[in-house]
Amino acid sequence: MLACATAIVVAALAGCGAGGQIRGRVVAGAGTGVPGATARLREGGDSGGAAARGPDPESATVRSLVALGEPVYCAARRGDEVALTFDDGPGPYTRLVLDKLRKHGIRATFFDVGRNIAVMPTAPRREQALGGVGDHTFTHPVLTELPPAGAHRELAGAQLALERASGARVFLFRPPYGVHNARIDALARALGLLEVMWSVDSADSLGASHAQIVRNVIAGMRGGAIVLMHENHGQTVRALRPIFAALARRHLHAVSVAQLLTDDPPSPQQVRAGQRGCGTVARAQSGD
Numbered sequence: 378m379l380a381c382a383t384a385i386v387v388a389a390l391a392g393c394g395a396g397g398q399i400r401g402r403v404v405a406g407a408g409t410g411v412p413g414a415t416a417r418l419r420e421g422g423d424s425g426g427a428a429a430r431g432p433d434p435e436s437a438t439v440r441s442l443v444a445l446g447e448p449v450y451c452a453a454r455r456g457d458e459v460a461l462t463f464d465d466g467p468g469p470y471t472r473l474v475l476d477k478l479r480k481h482g483i484r485a486t487f488f489d490v491g492r493n494i495a496v497m498p499t500a501p502r503r504e505q506a507l508g509g510v511g512d513h514t515f516t517h518p519v520l521t522e523l524p525p526a527g528a529h530r531e532l533a534g535a536q537l538a539l540e541r542a543s544g545a546r547v548f549l550f551r552p553p554y555g556v557h558n559a560r561i562d563a564l565a566r567a568l569g570l571l572e573v574m575w576s577v578d579s580a581d582s583l584g585a586s587h588a589q590i591v592r593n594v595i596a597g598m599r600g601g602a603i604v605l606m607h608e609n610h611g612q613t614v615r616a617l618r619p620i621f622a623a624l625a626r627r628h629l630h631a632v633s634v635a636q637l638l639t640d641d642p643p644s645p646q647q648v649r650a651g652q653r654g655c656g657t658v659a660r661a662q663s664g665d
């Protein structure tokens with residue numbers, strides 16, 4: 378919440394209510410509902426190749442995960458790839474984040490809020506080129522508190538807006554605050570969206586310092602991890618360089634969520650186990 382308080386403009390735009398939550402339970406704040414492809418190319422942290430590659434396309438593996446209709450928390454953990462994710466953009470820090478990613482040859486996935494596209498209309502296309510763009514709803518509400526039609530407008534509206542802005546099909550989705558239920562899971566599936574949670578929480582949306590963010594991310598950094606961060610926190614931007622250095626030391630490669638799940642796909646049994654399928658202990662998460 379502290380982090381949101383320090384970015385009032387962004388908070389207003391992104392509906393950044395932040396708050397600790399665990400699946401299905403919101404502890405604090407929320408926005409209000411308003412209408413609203415596969416060449417396998419290894420990338421390295423030293424290649425600088427991110428800018429030269431296009432977006433990572435939807436693969437048959439990703440489509441099979443969509444068909445399961447269950448949220449994915451991590452990959453199978455058999456490889457040396459991880460996925461960094463940035464929620465709540467675009468925003469004032471987006472350009473900085475993109476510049477750092479490009480400079481270090483790091484790819485990532487951006488779960489954008491539909492109404493924030495107006496802040497930086499060119500951002501989704503640039504983010505898509507550095508990995509991928511996902512649907513983080515149009516106004517960042519607590520989806521489980523909306524009637525079915527409202528939830529549908531949030532997901533479908535953002536999906537359409539992001540596809541127009543990015544020039545690519547949007548097939549990934551992350552629910553605001555990580556709050557979802559079976560109805561939201563089914564809605565995502567019906568829209569062809571894979572619900573992507575995370576196995577590592579940077580806690581940046583809880584006001585963690587850049588040093589704490591680095592520690593939180595490094596503590597959970599292993600092959601198959603999906604890391605939750607936000608592109609609207611200055612402390613997160615500051616934490617990126619040490620995180621990139623830690624990735625290189627551990628010989629881990631940062632790829633998009635779509636690439637990670639295609640290269641190191643979790644089994645249906647693992648997906649159905651939820652966060653336990655990632656071998657991590659469930660704990661309160663900051664959501665987003």
Ligand SMILES: [Zn+2]
Nearest residue numbers: 464465553665
């Ligand atoms: Zn969020």
